[in-house]
Amino acid sequence: xxxxxxxxxxxHNTKCRECGSRNLVTDDGRGEVxxxxxxxxxxxxxxxxxxxxxxxxxxxxxxxxxxxxPSTQLIHDKGLSxxxxxxxxxxxxxxxxxxxxxxxxxxxxxxxxxxxxNTHERNLTxxxxxxxxxxxxxxxxxxxxxxxxxxxxxxxxxxxxxxxxIDALVAASIYLVCNMNKLGRTLDEVSESSRVGRKELTRCYxxxxxxxxxxxxxxxxxxxxxxxxxxxxxPPETLTKTAEILDQAERLELIDGKSPTGVAAxxxxxxxxxxxxIRTQREVADVSSVTEVTIRNRYKELADALNIEMHQK
DNA sequence: AAGACGAAAGTGGTTGA
DNA sequence: TCAACAACTTTCGTCTT
Numbered sequence: 001x002x003x004x005x006x007x008x009x010x011x012h013n014t015k016c017r018e019c020g021s022r023n024l025v026t027d028d029g030r031g032e033v034x035x036x037x038x039x040x041x042x043x044x045x046x047x048x049x050x051x052x053x054x055x056x057x058x059x060x061x062x063x064x065x066x067x068x069x070p071s072t073q074l075i076h077d078k079g080l081s082x083x084x085x086x087x088x089x090x091x092x093x094x095x096x097x098x099x100x101x102x103x104x105x106x107x108x109x110x111x112x113x114x115x116x117x118n119t120h121e122r123n124l125t126x127x128x129x130x131x132x133x134x135x136x137x138x139x140x141x142x143x144x145x146x147x148x149x150x151x152x153x154x155x156x157x158x159x160x161x162x163x164x165x166i167d168a169l170v171a172a173s174i175y176l177v178c179n180m181n182k183l184g185r186t187l188d189e190v191s192e193s194s195r196v197g198r199k200e201l202t203r204c205y206x207x208x209x210x211x212x213x214x215x216x217x218x219x220x221x222x223x224x225x226x227x228x229x230x231x232x233x234x235p236p237e238t239l240t241k242t243a244e245i246l247d248q249a250e251r252l253e254l255i256d257g258k259s260p261t262g263v264a265a266x267x268x269x270x271x272x273x274x275x276x277x278i279r280t281q282r283e284v285a286d287v288s289s290v291t292e293v294t295i296r297n298r299y300k301e302l303a304d305a306l307n308i309e310m311h312q313k
Numbered sequence: 314a315a316g317a318c319g320a321a322a323g324t325g326g327t328t329g330a
Numbered sequence: 331t332c333a334a335c336a337a338c339t340t341t342c343g344t345c346t347t
Binding site: 292 | 315316317318319
């Protein structure tokens with residue numbers, strides 16, 4: 001199948017054929033895909049992936065299930081393909097006859113070809129493990145990984161991979177999902193765990209964001225303090241104090257226009273002093289990827305505005 | 314000696330003509 | 331597309347504990 005044909009099919013599936021809008025919603029219960037903008041029902045009688053029975057408790061749901069592993073976004077064919085074992089043994093462990101061996105060899109061959117038959121699939125076979133790898137490195141949950149995989153699949157379908165490295169797109173998807181969910185991972189953290197440079201990462205990040213029409217609210221310092229505080233080995237009370245400082249700062253409008261990480265770092269620095277668990281500017285700067293200078297500037301502002309005296313032992 | 318301070322020059326990103 | 335601009339960084343000499 002040529003690239004053009006593939007794209008045509010994709011176009012058909014994701015655009016409203018009436019008004020061309022890409023805002024489509026799926027209603028699994030009714031088995032419909034419809035257009036948000038003009039209301040046209042694009043697909044009907046789709047298969048409802050849910051169970052056909054009703055359950056009244058989670059236990060009951062489990063006991064009635066008759067399916068295998070859940071479909072997952074993290075395997076390129078969503079975990080739905082058949083695996084053919086490489087060992088030339090039958091079900092009872094006996095070696096296969098020569099003729100059968102040849103047959104299985106051919107089956108495996110076609111199996112491999114069928115599984116990675118087109119460019120998208122081939123791309124995903126390298127991209128998805130990479131997503132898992134980086135996400136685990138950054139300590140992100142499986143459900144978030146799934147979300148990353150969805151974003152990546154979408155960008156792949158939009159043809160955003162062409163001329164860009166898979167690694168970069170993967171990293172950008174991860175960073176995007178972090179921001180969408182306010183997970184408080186910095187650009188640097190993602191960049192470091194993915195051998196993709198900052199510049200390339202931001203470039204791809206913007207492209208995906210734009211192409212997929214994802215809007216992201218500006219980060220708030222609050223999103224970062226949890227992570228920073230734990231990296232500094234500070235107790236919960238310091239975290240609470242930090243949050244208080246940010247609340248006050250917000251009321252005094254000291255936050256807008258400043259880098260959220262900088263403000264977060266400064267608030268933590270102050271809180272660490274107020275709760276007698278002092279961390280140096282250097283230490284705070286390291287975990288928050290801002291410089292000491294920025295912390296100084298921010299914390300001066302904050303301390304002045306909030307009338308906080310910093311010099312106590 | 315380590316940490317904090319602040320001046321000065323440089324960088325990358327946003328805004329508005 | 332370009333210049334102006336604010337926020338932030340880098341660097342470095344000085345002060346404080």
